[in-house]
Amino acid sequence: MTSKSLRSFAGGLIVAAGLCGAVYFFGPGEVTGTSEKLSEDEMKDSLTSKGYVIHSEKEWEDQIAEAESIKKQMDEAKAAETEKEPKEKIVYRTVLRVSKGSTSIDVGKDLQKAKVIKNANAFSKEVEKKGKANGLRPGTYEVDSEMKTEKIISIIFK
Numbered sequence: 001m002t003s004k005s006l007r008s009f010a011g012g013l014i015v016a017a018g019l020c021g022a023v024y025f026f027g028p029g030e031v032t033g034t035s036e037k038l039s040e041d042e043m044k045d046s047l048t049s050k051g052y053v054i055h056s057e058k059e060w061e062d063q064i065a066e067a068e069s070i071k072k073q074m075d076e077a078k079a080a081e082t083e084k085e086p087k088e089k090i091v092y093r094t095v096l097r098v099s100k101g102s103t104s105i106d107v108g109k110d111l112q113k114a115k116v117i118k119n120a121n122a123f124s125k126e127v128e129k130k131g132k133a134n135g136l137r138p139g140t141y142e143v144d145s146e147m148k149t150e151k152i153i154s155i156i157f158k
Contacts, residue, residue, distance in 0.1 A: 093144040132157035
C-alpha cells in the first residue's frame with residue numbers, strides 16, 4: 001500500500017466519522033411518529049387488555065394489609081394447634097442379628113439404618129472408648145431408639 005492510498009483511506013474514515021457525528025448531534029431528537037397522549041382510563045384499558053392488573057396505591061396497601069392479617073391469623077392458629085396436641089415421639093425398634101466376624105462399625109451401620117442411633121461412626125468410637133470393641137457377642141438382640149448408647153453397648157458387647 002502506498003502512502004497516497006493510505007492517506008486517502010484515512011481521509012475517508014475522517015469524513016465518515018464527521019458525517020456520523022453531524023447526524024448524531026444535529027439530527028432529530030426523538031423518533032418522529034404518532035405520539036398521542038392517552039388519558040388515564042385509556043392507559044388502564046390498554047394495560048388490562050394486555051393482561052396487567054392495575055391498582056391504585058390505596059388498593060395495593062389494603063391488599064398487603066389483608067395478606068399480613070391472614071398470615072398472622074394462620075400463625076396464631078398453627079401455634080394454638082401445636083399447644084393442644086402433644087407431639088408424639090416415634091420409637092424405632094429393631095431386631096439386630098450380630099454374626100461372628102462383625103465389627104462395631106457394622107453394628108453401628110445396622111443400627112443407623114434402623115434409625116435406632118443417629119451416627120454409626122459416633123457409636124463405633126464410643127465402643128472403642130469404652131474398650132469393648134473386641135467384646136462383640138454374636139446373637140440376636142432387640143433394641144430401640146429410646147435406649148441410650150451405653151445401654152445398647154452393654155447389651156451387645158461383653
